[in-house]
Amino acid sequence: MDTKTVTDHLYYPVSAQKMDRGEGVYLYDSGGNRYLDCASATFNLSLGYSHPAVIAAMKDQLDRVVHLTSSYQSDPINGLVQRLVETSPANLTRVHPKVSGGSSANEGAVKMAQHATGKTEVITLFRSHVGQTMMMASMSGNAFRREPFPLLYPGSMQVPDPYCFRCFYGQSKETCGLMCVDRIDDFIEYASSGRVAAVMIEPISGNGGNIVPPDGYMQKLRAFCDEQDIALIFDEIQTGIGRTGHMFAAQHFDVEPDAITTAKGLGGSGAQVAAILTNERLSGLPAHHHSFTYGSNLLAAAAANVTLDIVRQPEFLANVRHTGDYILERLRDMQLRYPAIGDVRGVGLMIGFEMCEPDGKPAVKLTNHLASAAMEHGLILRTSRYGYGNVLKIRPPLILTMTQAEEICDKLENLFMAELAR
Template sequence: MNQTSAKDIYYAVSDSRMERGKGIYLYDSDGNGYIDCASGSFNLSLGYSHPAVVEAIKEQADQLIHARSGFQHPLINTLASRLVGLAPKSITSAHLKVTGGSTANEGAIRMAQRATGRRDIITLFRSHVGQTMTMASLSGNAFRKASVPFPSDTGTQVPDPYCYRCFYGQQRESCGLMCVDRIDDFIEFASSGSVAAILVEPISANGGNIVSPEGYFGKLRDLCDQHGIKLILDELQTGIGRTGHMFAAEYFGVEPDGMTLGKGLGGSGAQVAAILASDGLSGLPADDHSFTFGANIMSAAAAVATLDVIDDPAFLANVRRTGALIMERMESLKSDFSCIGDVRGVGLMIGVEIIDADGRENAKLTNHLADKAMEFGLIIRTSRNGLGNVLKFRPPLIITADEATLMCDRFEALMRAHGM
């Protein structure tokens, strides 16, 4: 395998050649193991090659990999009812004929547009809601939009609840959640006035691990109700146990009209995604949003096996416990290193914001730390959709306390060598 070359691959790839993975570790062709703080592309909720997922895929591959989604299959039926059963009570059905997060978000938007007869979508600054042309247009950063030849004109982006760098220059104690109140102005003066939905990540993931403050979702829900706007939660990264709860909706106590899922639902990397819909989003014809690789039976086997592991109070309690342990270590590093401006997170979704001496974002140092991380046995990714200065710690949810301690030890060594 080492003799092969990447010269025919369209995009640039790193020099590292990865050969196998187990648990929280990814191993290169020289046998070096790296703790993957990014769980692959934030999708390996159960880490690399979880035995239950591998077994489920192997067994199902022998039986039936794919059948047209117009037929029933016990695994598809089971996955749909498990997801509906676990979701907030507003959710009544699951649409599985999507291929990933981008097509799930597009489908949820189409459902909202059809249900309301309106067209506009509100998203947040720094959001990353996908990379199809529509979703790149709706993501809240110029570099995403700039890459789109035929941008969607339905989007309005509004300031996110980034309390550490509040757009309105407020302090949380006295702001009255201006970031929600002012959405009224954007509806009135920046949209077409015909807003179908607000699509929001409960914790802005690639935007910088931005955790919305207490009360944000209650107020956003009220605003949506006042305007007849559908509230859709993009739970691509926050869902399936990442926050120590099955869904972040549960942690924030919000009843959305729709939710989108993917990434961690596949456990160890199976391609599976879903739109969860309330009755208020019903009515989109079956063939209006249906993809060949959606509702894949082999992936459904992986997803059901993943839910079997994660839907366990002891498992979710461990996510909260290891998350608290990592947060505590990061907080203590913050007192040692002036370049750590903020540490924030919920469960195993943690961000470390890197700043310069004046408190401004220090993307250069952040990238340097991420580049050097592999020399310290870590894979760390940064917040490119935001200011690029947040190191993201979202290891597989199966991480043990000892492994979490080792991850923090390695990060501390990295900081001592390259931090400030």
Template sequence: MSLESPRMPLPPHLVAPDLVPEQQADNASAVYYPVSDTRMVAGEGIHLYDSDGRGYIDCASATFNLSLGYRHPAVIQAIKDQADQLIHVTSGFQTAPINALAHRLVQLAPKTISKAHLKVDGGSAANEGAVKMAQRITGRRDVITLFRSHVGQTVMMASLSGNAFRKQPLAQLYHGGLQVPDPYCMRCFYGQDPRSCGLMCVDRINDFLEFASSGSVAAVLVEPISGNGGNIVPPDGYFAALRELCDTHGMKLIFDEVQTGIGRTGRMFAAEHFSVDPDAITVAKGLGGSGAQVAAILTSDELAGLPTNDHSFTYGANLLAAAAALATLDVIDDPDFLANVRATGAHILGRLEALRSTHPHIADVRGVGLMIGVEIVDEARRPSAALTNRLAERALDHGLVIRTSRYGHGNVLKIRPPLVLTLEEADVICDRFTELLLAEGI
């Protein structure tokens, strides 16, 4: 296949807004956080366009939240239709979109799930709410998370992160966190071979409980596949062993599916891949389809009953977001759609794996569905965040938007395009990625 030029005119049906000169002059001067010099003006499907007419394939699905890509027609229409009726109402009243979304999520979730808490507006709030539920029902305090984990941005969730750099700026930390080694077989904390280790990464949690915890552990909060931590896929049997350990010690198992949920792995929930039923699942990001801000905590009957005043947010249970989520689920909850996610993901994995033998800076390629990671190392085979960041920056010149692990501290390139990807588009991604490696001489 010939490589499509990444520079292309903006499609005529996508009209970029014209800005008056005073708006153009210093548009980003009031923005608090750093932004690049590139100004994006339009998007459609997997494609994103800047003000210079340059087109990109967005391999990050924005912030991994555009599961259906830019401007998916079903999502846009659902938002427009709902806006004509009712945009928001206090969640103390019933509404058809919220009732329908809660029912639909419970139907799709593992059999342990019976309730959906929609009064949250993002992944951080969803994870924190699930922790509160576990603490309430167990009467305990501590939460176990994994090395490299990133479970949110609130003070509690940042404190529970498995990265020191996330905690360093905080003047005060939540002190109920306990981080344990993650199931990172390639760089096993215990120096073991996964074929003979006996899942030491689970078994040794018993030692952490006895010697490093407060003796009051409420829950284990874990991503089925690490999102920001490096796209680490646990070995077979890991979650079955973790479920058994939680049951033995009376701890609740919470799956953070903010990144893995809603079709990203080729199943509605990543829990399906591992044949484990958690006590709670958190979802956000991809549930909004084309960018609607929506999140949920899905729980068992046992975890139900947290008083509303203990965890509710004004813009949770928003009707526009619920309408978008229902439209998103209508699209993704289709066996053919999910089969295509698995097929395109396997195709990309196969092509990238083939590059490993000729590109020594690629140490590993791993993933499930369209949640793929490429681990980058230097000449001495050591993890190289610098090289990884350089590749992500230069990828823009080749028409690819790629993000890196651990907010630039990690050495994994994350390939997570919108789930509407076709096999032909998957090949374009791989062609451009190959061109990037060759251009950078690695």
């Protein structure tokens, strides 16, 4: 088959660009051009492309056994469970590794909350993206994600994000008193059945625009859930495994959820691995209610164990915070010089900046244009809300050096000079 025929047979559209290899934070196309990948592929390469320690661990496991039914113990799975308990908030003492990705991890956490509480409904946020299964698509925000499907999973409702830059309630964070938590009570009172099992949130929104909650939000939400007997689930598919400069964003925000889901960065250099971590309250869901053939995969667990050993080191996490702070500082300086940059926000190496029209409205067309033009400057950027949003995201591999952080910012300067200073 020629290239045209191959792409015609693909179910989904792809770029005309053909990528050849990756090394560290860089991706190379078939023409030899190099790109600094600020999307970490699909936000999952926490240790970058082809990390030698991850590759070596997978090769070693490949010579032993690739897959084993989860009915038996194995060193890779035992090691993964131990490491996740050691690096997560102290209240999370149970690990369910028999899930195949972020969507199935989130769905499992919901089932656990429903089983433990005897209640059914789930609250998520307006801009949330909690997965691609029908259940998770139903519970995600954004009408465009649900519009094509006539049969959606019932029993969820979305409430406003803690989005201070565009506050749903028209408040300022200095005076609002965290109304975005207080008003959840009204949603439960008037828009639910009154049987809410869980609140499931991304501590910092991934696809929804890199929204960082204001100080005190998480503590108030934790207290609210306790008062209402509602389980609090943190979807840390994107924020977990060092992305915020802490192993989990829960530790950055200093709050203990009832469950954390993890995937993406757990595989280090692309191994497909996920897990659900819970407290004792959410334990007890029978295994046959949530069990996937390719969960607890030994090859993936071997990669995850090496990844956790590397990322958990204090100096590694300190570097994530240091390089992230540098990029945020440079972006805020650019914001002063380029009025189209409306807001800059982030924690660690989970960073986003919002593009605005002169009247302050979201500049969606400009955002997509900049993401496309960035390739000409050797930079890979992703946008929010599958191209419907106006936030450009910077989430490079966590192995980023200060020199590479400077390179990102210099390339952004060149991009803005070429596209915004017209």
